[in-house]
Amino acid sequence: MQSIVILISGGGSNMAALVRAAQQEDWASRYRAHITAVISNRADAAGLQWAQAQGIATKVISHTDFSDRTQFDNALAQAIAAHALQTTPPLVLLAGFMRILTPDFVQAHAGRLINIHPSLLPAFTGLHTHQRAIAAGCRFAGATVHRVTQVLDEGAILEQSVVPVLPGDDAKTLAARVLATEHLIYPRAVRRLLSAGLS
Numbered sequence: 001m002q003s004i005v006i007l008i009s010g011g012g013s014n015m016a017a018l019v020r021a022a023q024q025e026d027w028a029s030r031y032r033a034h035i036t037a038v039i040s041n042r043a044d045a046a047g048l049q050w051a052q053a054q055g056i057a058t059k060v061i062s063h064t065d066f067s068d069r070t071q072f073d074n075a076l077a078q079a080i081a082a083h084a085l086q087t088t089p090p091l092v093l094l095a096g097f098m099r100i101l102t103p104d105f106v107q108a109h110a111g112r113l114i115n116i117h118p119s120l121l122p123a124f125t126g127l128h129t130h131q132r133a134i135a136a137g138c139r140f141a142g143a144t145v146h147r148v149t150q151v152l153d154e155g156a157i158l159e160q161s162v163v164p165v166l167p168g169d170d171a172k173t174l175a176a177r178v179l180a181t182e183h184l185i186y187p188r189a190v191r192r193l194l195s196a197g198l199s
């Protein structure tokens with residue numbers, strides 16, 4: 001059985017979309033994959049309560065409890081490993097997880113670390129993507145599911161969605177339009193990975 005651990009920092013709507021897809025499409029029997037835990041670096045992440053209500057194990061590892069990124073990442077890696085089923089290392093899905101991971105962490109999870117970013121990568125890596133897309137006069141925006149490498153928001157693209165930027169859009173209206181598509185492409189990307197078999 002392949003375990004899946006989802007990392008969040010906030011609302012967790014992408015996490016919820018992944019959990020719903022796993023339930024509705026029965027990933028357990030179809031792909032022998034099971035979402036075993038949702039881990040947040042923030043205790044107030046709204047997604048934690050939702051995950052608990054679904055019967056999923058949750059854990060908070062607050063980055064503020066650690067003096068540097070390496071110690072935080074080590075604690076995170078331990079918590080992830082603790083939610084592995086059998087000996088297969090978990091697939092780790094970053095879903096609105098707002099921490100930059102150390103090269104060692106990325107290396108240790110190579111091939112099993114996926115992120116969703118709210119822009120059409122390689123455009124607009126980093127923060128404030130919607131505001132920057134509007135300011136640049138983009139006619140289209142979107143989201144990208146990609147593998148995580150040691151370079152922020154780089155790594156092989158697995159799925160993308162495109163939405164129009166409409167006259168009168170602000171960062172909030174554009175973010176909402178993009179987010180609705182994130183909920184489609186993240187489960188789609190994971191489904192593809194699971195059906196192809198993880199390397």
Ligand code: GRF
Binds near residue numbers: 011013116
């Ligand atoms: C999403 O737009 C995600 O791409 C970005 O932060 C937002 C998180 O939303 N990194 P949620 O927590 O999944 O609702």
